[in-house]
Amino acid sequence: MSAADGRVLVDGTRADAVSVFDRGLAYGDGLFETIRLVDGHAPLWTRHMQRLQEGCQRLRLAMPDPALLLREVAVVADDLAQAVVRITLTRGTGPRGYAPPPTPRPTRIVAAFEAPGMRGDAYVQGIRVRWCDTRLARQPLLAGIKHLNRLEQVLARAEWNDPAVVEGLLCDTAGQVISATMANVFAVIDGELVTPAVDECGVAGVGRAEVLASWPGAKVLPLSRETMAGAAEIFLSSSVRGILPVQAVDHTVYVPGPVTRALQQHWRGLGFPMEQA
Known part of the structure; x- marks a missing residue:
């Protein structure tokens, strides 16, 4: 998948790469949700947002605006009748070491894929x-x-x-x-x-x-x-x-x-x- 496919947004912009210094890559410092969509609708959206909110509280991350996430999901999943969207949230970039940056700027990745087929x-x-x-x-x-x-x-x-x-x-x-x-x-x-x-x-x-x-x-x-x-x-x-x-x-x-x-x-x-x- 590439940015040209139009199915990946990084902080709201079409892209397919993040910094090599991102803490999600370096330490697994972040969260994700994998959401099934049917004709653009996510039947379990509220439950996904509830779990993401709890995860953000546990990891002391700022929770993204669910309305913003929903808009970005609609963009990347546009014209896919059966889609799976992954929302990834990391603590963003920071200096080397485990200590979280004092003023983190989270990275937000929203990517859509064709839903897997099951017999x-x-x-x-x-x-x-x-x-x-x-x-x-x-x-x-x-x-x-x-x-x-x-x-x-x-x-x-x-x-x-x-x-x-x-x-x-x-x-x-x-x-x-x-x-x-x-x-x-x-x-x-x-x-x-x-x-x-x-x-x-x-x-x-x-x-x-x-x-x-x-x-x-x-x-x-x-x-x-x-x-x-x-x-x-x-x-x-x-x-x-x-x-x-x-x-x-x-x-x-x-x-x-x-x-x-x-x-x-x-x-x-x-x-x-x-x-x-």
Whole structure:
């Protein structure tokens, strides 16, 4: 992608480069949001802005004006019927060293991409996932927010190259199930919809927030691999890919059930496409 494509804005100007001294590049000092658009509309926009606001508060960054961000999103995603827009916010440039500059000037990057395609059978029959060996470190100060350091996810995703395996599940250093590399995980256990807590590590996905808000009785509880093995249903939630049933975790097979199907229908009601076979 280049500035000529017209799909990247840096601080409101068409560009495709930032300073080599930007703290986002040097230290991962910043945040990002990845937002799915359908015909120019972002159904989960409010939730994305809420998470970005929380992340800015945690990192002590100035929150950009959401109205400005929305205008820039419209510019870069213009004429894309199905788009994914990434908003990246860094602390900007500064002198060498970890100490934040006393008067930071944040860098704001808004870039649009064609939304990734997913086969219809992935939503109907489900996807194959695997357990990853990489573990997520516990750090409550950074847990939940979408900060720029994604090295744990990069290393986890590097563990396999089998195209039949779509995702990998991650545990923390204590062995508790947390998430997939790019999605949150839900399981139906003893008739209850459960998802792990992300207050010590992991990302609090906006798709996860939507599921928790829309499904009465959904619970946030510790989840072990052994408990997951006995689940009646497992699915992944993602603001980009929606509700993806899990067909198998390694050699353990699951069948998409009524909870998964109901939440897929909820996603369609929000305006997201859920391809059918």
